[in-house]
Amino acid sequence: ETGVTQTPRHLVMGMTNKKSLKCEQHLGHNAMYWYKQSAKKPLELMFVYNFKEQTENNSVPSRFSPECPNSSHLFLHLHTLQPEDSALYLCASSQERLAYEQYFGPGTRLTVT
Amino acid sequence: QKEVEQNSGPLSVPEGAIASLNCTYSDRVSQSFFWYRQYSGKSPELIMSIYSNGDKEDGRFTAQLNKASQYVSLLIRDSQPSDSSTYLCAVRARDDKIIFGKGTRLHILP
Numbered sequence: 686e687t688g689v690t691q692t693p694r695h696l697v698m699g700m701t702n703k704k705s706l707k708c709e710q711h712l713g714h715n716a717m718y719w720y721k722q723s724a725k726k727p728l729e730l731m732f733v734y735n736f737k738e739q740t741e742n743n744s745v746p747s748r749f750s751p752e753c754p755n756s757s758h759l760f761l762h763l764h765t766l767q768p769e770d771s772a773l774y775l776c777a778s779s780q781e782r783l784a785y786e787q788y789f790g791p792g793t794r795l796t797v798t
Numbered sequence: 799q800k801e802v803e804q805n806s807g808p809l810s811v812p813e814g815a816i817a818s819l820n821c822t823y824s825d826r827v828s829q830s831f832f833w834y835r836q837y838s839g840k841s842p843e844l845i846m847s848i849y850s851n852g853d854k855e856d857g858r859f860t861a862q863l864n865k866a867s868q869y870v871s872l873l874i875r876d877s878q879p880s881d882s883s884t885y886l887c888a889v890r891a892r893d894d895k896i897i898f899g900k901g902t903r904l905h906i907l908p
Contacts, residue, residue: 725900726900727802727886727897727898727899727900727901728842728886728898730895730896775841775842786832786844786847787844787896788844789841789842789843790841791840791841792841
């Protein structure tokens with residue numbers, strides 16, 4: 686596989702469920718990102734990891750919990766979500782945190798019921 | 799306060815014509831600017847980046863940057879139906895965060 690991959694591509698979960706989103710990048714990059722894209726709103730940066738260390742948390746509710754075990758993998762653990770959390774969750778990577786170009790994965794379409 | 803502004807469109811352009819997409823930003827010290835294309839149901843794809851004033855050309859695409867006016871644009875020459883998409887402008891702000899605009903929907907008329 687090449688580029689940035691994400692699984693699952695679609696997820697439906699209840700408000701009491703716990704699920705995880707997975708992202709893997711095959712580009713040899715050192716920085717990884719989680720974004721949220723809701724309808725009619727701009728892309729919102731959620732978390733940034735650089736060399737496995739979290740460098741940014743954009744005031745994201747604690748029901749979203751990121752994990753970065755190594756520079757190639759990034760997870761987003763979800764629990765007790767709300768219907769307004771339904772969105773497209775995009776993972777991206779870049780060579781370094783201060784690098785200019787980010788490359789996105791295909792996204793996970795999340796629906797919270 | 800909107801940091802990156804784009805006209806949401808849709809912008810309709812005849813096939814073969816030049817499509818002009820515009821973006822303004824509020825942070826005067828921004829140094830890096832990007833254009834992404836996002837097809838419906840797909841993820842954003844980087845198509846152009848520009849860092850200094852002036853024009854940067856890549857195939858049918860030209861990015862234009864005017865830091866004094868805090869304005870960045872994307873021109874698409876010889877527009878094709880396959881160019882129909884949403885185009886996202888993104889700016890690297892002073893704290894190194896990348897801020898995205900809401901995007902402009904472009905529709906190329908066959």
